[in-house]
Amino acid sequence: MERFEKVVPRKGTRSVKWDMAKDLYQDKDVLPMWVADMDFETPRAVTEALKERVEHGIFGYTIPDDLVKKEITQWLENRHRWEIHADWISYSPGVIPSLHMIIQSLTEIGDHILIQTPVYPPFYSVIKDHGRHVVKNPLYLNEERYNIDFDDFEKKIKENQVTMFILCNPHNPVGRVWSKEELERMMDICLKHDVKVVADEIHADLIYKGNVHIPIASLSKEAANQTITCLSPTKTFNLAGLQASYLVIPNDSDKKKVDHHFKNQGMMMLNTLGVTAMEAAYRHGEEWLDHLNTVLESHRDYVIHRFHSETSSIRVLPAEGTYLLWMDCRELGMTQSELKSFMQKEAKVGLNDGASFGVEGEGFMRLNIAAPKSIIEEGVSRMVKAVQDKEK
Ligand SMILES: Cc1ncc(COP(=O)(O)O)c(C=O)c1O
Numbered sequence: 001m002e003r004f005e006k007v008v009p010r011k012g013t014r015s016v017k018w019d020m021a022k023d024l025y026q027d028k029d030v031l032p033m034w035v036a037d038m039d040f041e042t043p044r045a046v047t048e049a050l051k052e053r054v055e056h057g058i059f060g061y062t063i064p065d066d067l068v069k070k071e072i073t074q075w076l077e078n079r080h081r082w083e084i085h086a087d088w089i090s091y092s093p094g095v096i097p098s099l100h101m102i103i104q105s106l107t108e109i110g111d112h113i114l115i116q117t118p119v120y121p122p123f124y125s126v127i128k129d130h131g132r133h134v135v136k137n138p139l140y141l142n143e144e145r146y147n148i149d150f151d152d153f154e155k156k157i158k159e160n161q162v163t164m165f166i167l168c169n170p171h172n173p174v175g176r177v178w179s180k181e182e183l184e185r186m187m188d189i190c191l192k193h194d195v196k197v198v199a200d201e202i203h204a205d206l207i208y209k210g211n212v213h214i215p216i217a218s219l220s221k222e223a224a225n226q227t228i229t230c231l232s233p234t235k236t237f238n239l240a241g242l243q244a245s246y247l248v249i250p251n252d253s254d255k256k257k258v259d260h261h262f263k264n265q266g267m268m269m270l271n272t273l274g275v276t277a278m279e280a281a282y283r284h285g286e287e288w289l290d291h292l293n294t295v296l297e298s299h300r301d302y303v304i305h306r307f308h309s310e311t312s313s314i315r316v317l318p319a320e321g322t323y324l325l326w327m328d329c330r331e332l333g334m335t336q337s338e339l340k341s342f343m344q345k346e347a348k349v350g351l352n353d354g355a356s357f358g359v360e361g362e363g364f365m366r367l368n369i370a371a372p373k374s375i376i377e378e379g380v381s382r383m384v385k386a387v388q389d390k391e392k
Contacts, residue, residue: 003288004040004295008370023067025350031379032350035322036172036324038238038370042281045289046237049280050273062272063200064091071282072246076231078286079205082218088250090259091245091270095202095230099126099166102198102228102247106254112157112160114195116148118357118364120172122339125198127166127360138360139174146174146319148182164196167216173357173366175319180219185218196254197227205236205289208297211320217248218336223298224250228258236289237281238370244274298321299369299376306347306380307334311387316367319330323370327351330363332390339365347386349379 008020017039034267041047069086075083092326099122107113109131115123115316116138127134137153139146156162167186170177178186190197197216203211217227223243249255268279277328303325313331329339336355343351343365354364369376 004292005372005374006041006342008039009376010039015352019152021350025344027344027348028346030344030350031382033368033371033375033379034350034352034366037240038368039372039375040238040292040370042238042277044284045284045288046277046280047237049276052278053273059272062275064270064275064278068118068159068275068279071279075282076215078186080213081147081346082215084250088248088257089253090247090262090361091219092230092245092247092262093232093267093270094240094245095232096126097267098121098230098245098247099123099198099200100130101261101265101267102230102258103127103130103132103164105184105257106196106228107371108166110165114160114162114165116168116171116344117359118173118354119168120200120362123166123168124358125233133160135162139171139176140356144296144315146171146176146317147172148178148186150185150189152193153186154193155191157193157195162193162195165196166188166198166200168200169216170201170206170213170289170321171350172203173354173361173364174322174325175317175322175326177207177213177320178216178270183214183216184219185348187219187226191222191226192226195226197223199227199229201229202232202235204231205250206293206296206323207321208293208300208319215319217250226251228254229239232276233281233285236278237285239274239281242271242274242277244278265280273379296369299323299373300325302373303367303369303376303380306384311382311391314383323368325369326354327365327367329354329365330365332387339363342386342390343383346389347383349382 004245006377017032017035022028023064112133112135113127114135117138134157137156199216208214217224229248234240307314314330318328352366
């Protein structure tokens with residue numbers, strides 16, 4: 001059987017996606033298509049490396065050594081044409097912990113931090129939790145594509161004396177892979193007003209044909225110096241539970257501050273199996289990833305085709321990257337709570353509530369398409385039928 005068609009039961013594995021769905025959606029029959037992990041097995045080479053490491057039987061303190069850094073630098077060079085120095089790398093259990101650490105070490109209480117909404121919900125809390133203020137540069141929808149309002153971007157920076165900007169590229173939930181021109185315009189404004197750029201590029205490897213992921217720090221020497229990039233193999237290779245990620249910080253002074261903060265919080269190491277998985281995934285995972293991206297792309301096209309040919313009130317935006325689809329359900333004419341209840345109780349699918357990404361997400365829902373085709377077909381059929389009944 002094709003490796004991306006195999007259905008691996010996840011219930012009972014302490015899976016957030018599958019084992020929390022019953023409580024979250026108050027229905028045991030809801031099909032979970034929410035949180036951002038995949039229902040695909042990680043590449044075989046990663047499982048084999050983990051097995052071998054587990055067989056060793058000793059799980060003492062572990063250092064990610066130069067071999068791991070070599071895999072990371074090669075990966076970034078091969079996949080993203082970004083040449084970095086190994087000593088720009090720091091490690092972190094996850095991108096969310098990194099955002100907490102970066103904000104605490106490079107901004108002050110009361111500072112203003114800019115985000116582009118709708119956006120991944122923790123972007124709000126990592127700012128607010130530390131007494132900083134959220135400044136929004138809302139994205140706007142033109143036909144089927146979200147765009148940046150650059151005038152508003154600069155105006156908000158000037159008006160609020162913004163000190164940091166958290167970029168999401170590729171963007172969760174709207175699926176944009178920002179173009180070189182868009183990145184350059186944002187970077188120019190940030191350099192002009194001395195705004196630190198934090199680039200959350202966790203979805204960098206999940207890119208569809210016709211699009212190229214450009215790390216914003218790779219634009220120029222000045223851009224590199226202004227940017228802290230957060231990356232990880234966890235979305236790419238379905239390793240989120242192993243909690244291993246890294247940061248790339250070319251600016252030596254910023255790196256020292258961030259590293260110091262991690263150390264102060266007692267976070268100086270990665271978990272043993274996370275290190276093994278990261279190394280194996282980057283060393284052996286390229287061919288698997290290319291295959292994954294073609295599968296995801298065919299799922300994206302399938303979902304769009306079904307909704308657009310069989311319903312008139314749901315438009316699905318053609319994501320350029322990520323395995324997350326942003327569904328415009330506004331034509332259904334429901335309030336957000338009616339929409340959530342409709343998806344849950346009538347369609348029996350567990351999606352992410354669009355409004356959790358900010359008020360700009362009202363009328364939208366987020367769908368995860370990283371599952372075997374049979375699961376995607378089942379979920380889409382449930383939604384299409386429920387919408388058709390509504391449209392009658
Ligand atoms: C944009 C973005 N950043 C960060 C994360 C989570 O990262 P981590 O699990 O490494 O904390 C996610 C997960 O969905 C995400 O979509």
